[in-house]
Amino acid sequence: MTINNEVARRRTFAIISHPDAGKTTLTEKLLMYAGAIHIAGSVKARKASRHATSDWMEIEKQRGISVASSVMQMEYRGCVINLLDTPGHQDFSEDTYRVLTAVDAALMVIDAANGVETQTLRLLEVCRARNTPILTFINKMDREVRDPLDLIDEIERTLGMATAPFTWPVGMGRHFHGVYDLQQACMRVFQPGADRAGTDDEVITQLDDPAIQARFGENLAYAQQEIDLIKGASPEFDREAFLAGQQTPVFFGSAINNFGVREILDALVDLAPSPDSRQAMQREVRPNETKFSGVVFKIQANMNPAHRDRIAFARICSGQFKRGMSLRVVRSGKDVRTSTVVSFLSQRREILETAYPGDIIGIPNHGTLQLGDTLTEGEALQFTGLPFFAPEIFQTVEIADPLRSKQLKLGLTQLGEEGAIQVFRPHIGNTLLLGAVGALQFEVVTHRLKHEYGVPARIAPAKYQLARWVTSDDPRELQRFIEANAHRIAYDAVDAPTFLASFGAELSVAEENWKRIQFHKLREHA
Numbered sequence: 394m395t396i397n398n399e400v401a402r403r404r405t406f407a408i409i410s411h412p413d414a415g416k417t418t419l420t421e422k423l424l425m426y427a428g429a430i431h432i433a434g435s436v437k438a439r440k441a442s443r444h445a446t447s448d449w450m451e452i453e454k455q456r457g458i459s460v461a462s463s464v465m466q467m468e469y470r471g472c473v474i475n476l477l478d479t480p481g482h483q484d485f486s487e488d489t490y491r492v493l494t495a496v497d498a499a500l501m502v503i504d505a506a507n508g509v510e511t512q513t514l515r516l517l518e519v520c521r522a523r524n525t526p527i528l529t530f531i532n533k534m535d536r537e538v539r540d541p542l543d544l545i546d547e548i549e550r551t552l553g554m555a556t557a558p559f560t561w562p563v564g565m566g567r568h569f570h571g572v573y574d575l576q577q578a579c580m581r582v583f584q585p586g587a588d589r590a591g592t593d594d595e596v597i598t599q600l601d602d603p604a605i606q607a608r609f610g611e612n613l614a615y616a617q618q619e620i621d622l623i624k625g626a627s628p629e630f631d632r633e634a635f636l637a638g639q640q641t642p643v644f645f646g647s648a649i650n651n652f653g654v655r656e657i658l659d660a661l662v663d664l665a666p667s668p669d670s671r672q673a674m675q676r677e678v679r680p681n682e683t684k685f686s687g688v689v690f691k692i693q694a695n696m697n698p699a700h701r702d703r704i705a706f707a708r709i710c711s712g713q714f715k716r717g718m719s720l721r722v723v724r725s726g727k728d729v730r731t732s733t734v735v736s737f738l739s740q741r742r743e744i745l746e747t748a749y750p751g752d753i754i755g756i757p758n759h760g761t762l763q764l765g766d767t768l769t770e771g772e773a774l775q776f777t778g779l780p781f782f783a784p785e786i787f788q789t790v791e792i793a794d795p796l797r798s799k800q801l802k803l804g805l806t807q808l809g810e811e812g813a814i815q816v817f818r819p820h821i822g823n824t825l826l827l828g829a830v831g832a833l834q835f836e837v838v839t840h841r842l843k844h845e846y847g848v849p850a851r852i853a854p855a856k857y858q859l860a861r862w863v864t865s866d867d868p869r870e871l872q873r874f875i876e877a878n879a880h881r882i883a884y885d886a887v888d889a890p891t892f893l894a895s896f897g898a899e900l901s902v903a904e905e906n907w908k909r910i911q912f913h914k915l916r917e918h919a
């Protein structure tokens with residue numbers, strides 16, 4: 394098969410949702426329909442273990458499982474679908490953002506009783522910044538939920554995006570009778586049950602048949618009124634607008650009952666885009682170019698603490714990956730061997746022979762690869778767009794035993810490179826500063842320092858509240874700014890200077906006084 398065909402049949406997406414909306418359930422059902430049942434079991438097991446313990450650290454220990462299910466690949470209707478897991482816990486982490494940079498589409502799952510919730514909104518901001526196309530699944534229609542028109546209205550208002558309903562619910566809760574398919578002009582009748590294959594739905598085309606009207610009663614009449622309203626008020630599905638992230642196709646269903654799930658898979662195949670060109674600093678890279686290129690968007694370290702091994706997750710952007718090929722890390726000029734590169738085709742990590750744009754490959758290494766690294770066959774390319782967010786919470790690290798300070802430094806450097814936390818080295822003094830966007834990141838880091846690096850560390854709140862990366866067109870002006878604000882300057886993992894402030898007002902004053910300095914909330918890997 395030519396590379397063009399392989400690219401055309403790839404779909405790479407992530408599910409974004411607020412916890413408990415049904416992401417795990419839907420993931421399982423998608424995998425089940427695509428015939429990857431084994432993996433489905435592991436998704437459930439993973440979630441179960443998450444429920445079984447209140448100690449998140451215990452789960453962190455099971456990262457073996459989490460790596461296996463962090464990328465799931467399935468085949469459906471001739472398409473290869475890559476589903477990237479976004480870390481699902483309540484607390485927020487930067488990892489989630491970065492995973493979203495590696496996908497071509499996102500599936501937003503909404504709990505029909507709760508509407509658009511906070512976590513979904515934050516993730517959507519990232520999608521919107523990149524114009525990622527979004528499909529919407531409104532879940533749990535078998536419960537007493539909110540009025541569908543209300544939900545549609547809320548999506549449009551909070552997301553600032555038009556909707557194009559593909560299906561519309563007939564009733565809800567105990568009176569949920571199914572969905573009306575606006576494209577096919579028919580109704581699929583709901584049947585509860587988790588084990589159905591979903592191919593045997595009863596389909597009704599003659600909705601004006603008095604027997605059908607009588608069977609579904611006022612729920613059908615009401616749904617028909619709403620559908621008329623929707624048809625009149627909503628624009629038709631517009632593929633261009635969808636691909637530009639301006640319109641979202643909406644589907645209703647109940648994941649736990651396998652209802653409406655097949656339509657989602659079909660929509661991924663029919664509507665979601667295949668890998669497109671990606672912007673590198675030097676030029677635009679087309680997926681069907683013959684030469685390989687890829688970008689590292691996630692690093693998972695110390696799968697086995699005894700070996701200090703890491704897996705770098707890279708998204709292929711162009712060309713074909715072949716096992717054994719030599720890949721250049723453009724940043725360092727070093728080459729990596731690819732004889733042990735793994736795929737995520739099943740629960741086990743499997744040695745990979747070949748892969749194409751849109752696929753995710755896992756490259757074991759000992760620190761050669763960092764977040765944001767571009768890999769090529771030799772060309773000097775650097776993909777843009779891997780975001781680092783200005784931390785919102787800061788802590789200092791202290792260790793009980795000063796003799797372990799070398800270990801601490803090593804641990805923090807590696808965890809910093811992995812993106813688990815941001816580590817800042819102050820311009821003045823030696824106390825390392827940790828920054829994160831979610832409080833849980835600190836817990837994870839102290840736990841891992843202790844267990845993986847043997848350094849019991851205490852973290853204490855730091856006086857800072859916000860950070861901004863600083864740049865200037867004039868290097869001397871930047872140097873002057875750094876000297877003048879020395880006690881508020883720190884350097885991050887790639888030595889980018891950062892201005893730290895305890896209050897918003899301090900930042901405003903600095904911005905006011907230093908017109909030729911730019912203050913950035915987001916640093917894209919360069």
Ligand code: G4P
Pocket residue numbers: 410411412413414415416417418419440481532533534535536646647648649650
């Ligand atoms: P998450 O990954 O987004 O956090 O959500 P998850 O799939 O775990 O679903 C959260 C809860 O919602 C689960 O119940 C799940 O069974 C339920 N759920 C998912 N889809 C539907 C649906 O279509 N209808 C209804 N009524 N419930 C649904 P739980 O009680 O937390 O867990 P469990 O004991 O069922 O496993």
